[in-house]
Amino acid sequence: MSPTTAGVVGMAALLVLLFLRMPIGIAMALVGAIGIAFLNSPDAALHILGSYPYSHGAVQALSVIPLFVLMGNFAVVSGMSGDLFAAAYAWMGHRRGGLASATVLACAGFAALSGSSVASAITMGRVTLPEMRKYSYDPRLATGVVAAGGSLGILIPPSTALVIYGILTEQSIGKLFLAGFLPGLLLTALFMITVVIVCAVRPDFGPPGPRAAVRERWAALRRAGAFFLVLVATIGGMYAGVFTVTEASGVGAGLTLAHAILRRKLTWAGLSDALLQTVRTTAMVFLILIGAHIFSPFLAMSRIPVDLANALTAMALPGLAVLAILLVAYIILGMFLEGFAILVLTVPIVLPIMLAMNFDPIWFGIFMVIVLEMGLISPPVGINVFVVKGIAEDVPMYQIFAGILPFWVAMIVCVALLIAFPQIALILPNTMIR
Numbered sequence: 001m002s003p004t005t006a007g008v009v010g011m012a013a014l015l016v017l018l019f020l021r022m023p024i025g026i027a028m029a030l031v032g033a034i035g036i037a038f039l040n041s042p043d044a045a046l047h048i049l050g051s052y053p054y055s056h057g058a059v060q061a062l063s064v065i066p067l068f069v070l071m072g073n074f075a076v077v078s079g080m081s082g083d084l085f086a087a088a089y090a091w092m093g094h095r096r097g098g099l100a101s102a103t104v105l106a107c108a109g110f111a112a113l114s115g116s117s118v119a120s121a122i123t124m125g126r127v128t129l130p131e132m133r134k135y136s137y138d139p140r141l142a143t144g145v146v147a148a149g150g151s152l153g154i155l156i157p158p159s160t161a162l163v164i165y166g167i168l169t170e171q172s173i174g175k176l177f178l179a180g181f182l183p184g185l186l187l188t189a190l191f192m193i194t195v196v197i198v199c200a201v202r203p204d205f206g207p208p209g210p211r212a213a214v215r216e217r218w219a220a221l222r223r224a225g226a227f228f229l230v231l232v233a234t235i236g237g238m239y240a241g242v243f244t245v246t247e248a249s250g251v252g253a254g255l256t257l258a259h260a261i262l263r264r265k266l267t268w269a270g271l272s273d274a275l276l277q278t279v280r281t282t283a284m285v286f287l288i289l290i291g292a293h294i295f296s297p298f299l300a301m302s303r304i305p306v307d308l309a310n311a312l313t314a315m316a317l318p319g320l321a322v323l324a325i326l327l328v329a330y331i332i333l334g335m336f337l338e339g340f341a342i343l344v345l346t347v348p349i350v351l352p353i354m355l356a357m358n359f360d361p362i363w364f365g366i367f368m369v370i371v372l373e374m375g376l377i378s379p380p381v382g383i384n385v386f387v388v389k390g391i392a393e394d395v396p397m398y399q400i401f402a403g404i405l406p407f408w409v410a411m412i413v414c415v416a417l418l419i420a421f422p423q424i425a426l427i428l429p430n431t432m433i434r
Contacts, residue, residue: 063249074260091212094209111150111156122387139392140402141199143392148408157181164288178428180425183425190410230255234252335375363425
């Protein structure tokens with residue numbers, strides 16, 4: 001059996017294991033070890049299994065993952081997520097569809113604290129869905145905006161997906177975080193525009209709420225001031241060169257912990273839950289990364305990435321055509337696989353192609369994450385859809401998917417703008433202070 005054939009068989013076996021619900025990290029490690037034993041030797045496979053978990057897990061750069069996750073968990077404990085929504089609602093709730101727009105803003109804000117789409121969808125869904133139900137919002141808009149808004153969690157920094165991409169591609173995580181900031185704001189704005197358009201076409205979807213007094217608006221904004229402090233300290237500190245990414249994650253976790261203590265919201269039960277959730281999330285991410293590092297040598301031995309890159313280069317396809325092919329492929333994969341699975345499976349294959357065609361790897365990371373966001377709300381899997389369904393149990397699944405469709409189109413527009421104007425993603429990392 002040729003190396004390429006062995007690689008194809010290994011990829012097929014990996015997909016079968018994933019469909020059988022085996023955790024992706026374990027599936028990649030198993031297939032990678034067997035593949036290395038076949039293409040090289042059993043001793044090489046045993047050496048990799050014995051050494052890679054430590055050598056690729058005990059990396060200082062990975063410390064940003066538990067620290068940023070802990071920052072998000074402390075933000076939940078301190079009530080910062082509720083403050084974000086209250087501030088956005090006070091300023092926008094009186095407009096038609098204003099409650100949905102406030103949900104988008106709150107999701108974007110919480111994404112800047114949690115770095116997780118699922119956490120954003122769960123947290124903000126519990127806060128906002130009862131409010132939208134209270135003011136007779138159509139369930140399609142209400143659930144659709146929470147599912148779509150939650151997907152911002154893997155784009156707006158600190159993003160766990162960008163950390164994994166940076167580790168897999170050996171790119172600067174700090175630059176990736178800065179690269180995701182403006183596209184995250186752009187997608188947030190596109191979601192809010194989508195809400196306005198939907199409510200203009202169907203005014204009954206988003207009835208206006210009561211108008212808050214000016215004093216109440218400013219009071220709500222002051223209560224959300226801690227969020228802006230954390231955002232400026234972490235993202236601004238990285239951009240100005242004051243902090244490294246690791247230092248920024250520690251500062252962010254410390255500030256959110258201090259906020260929870262000052263507000264007297266930190267109980268022993270809350271602290272225990274925040275730490276436990278952080279350990280669970282970190283263990284899941286580390287298992288995926290270790291599995292990916294064991295699978296990557298097998299993929300390299302199979303020569304599949306090199307052969308694909310050479311084939312596409314020989315076809316002389318324009319860059320736009322290659323991006324269109326990748327977009328369609330990722331959308332199809334997103335219908336069946338979870339975003340992290342797509343990321344760790346395809347980056348070793350796709351990145352050599354992008355580099356051969358002179359695409360900036362930082363820019364491509366943002367492109368890829370936005371497309372992964374589309375997978376989070378695409379049928380039939382759409383993890384965020386199932387998260388929202390768990391909160392709004394009385395809303396039929398088809399209505400949730402119907403509500404998501406306009407936001408899915410907004411993501412396509414965002415991808416098109418990112419392709420047409422790559423500086424949207426590159427201007428901040430290219431101007432950061434070294």
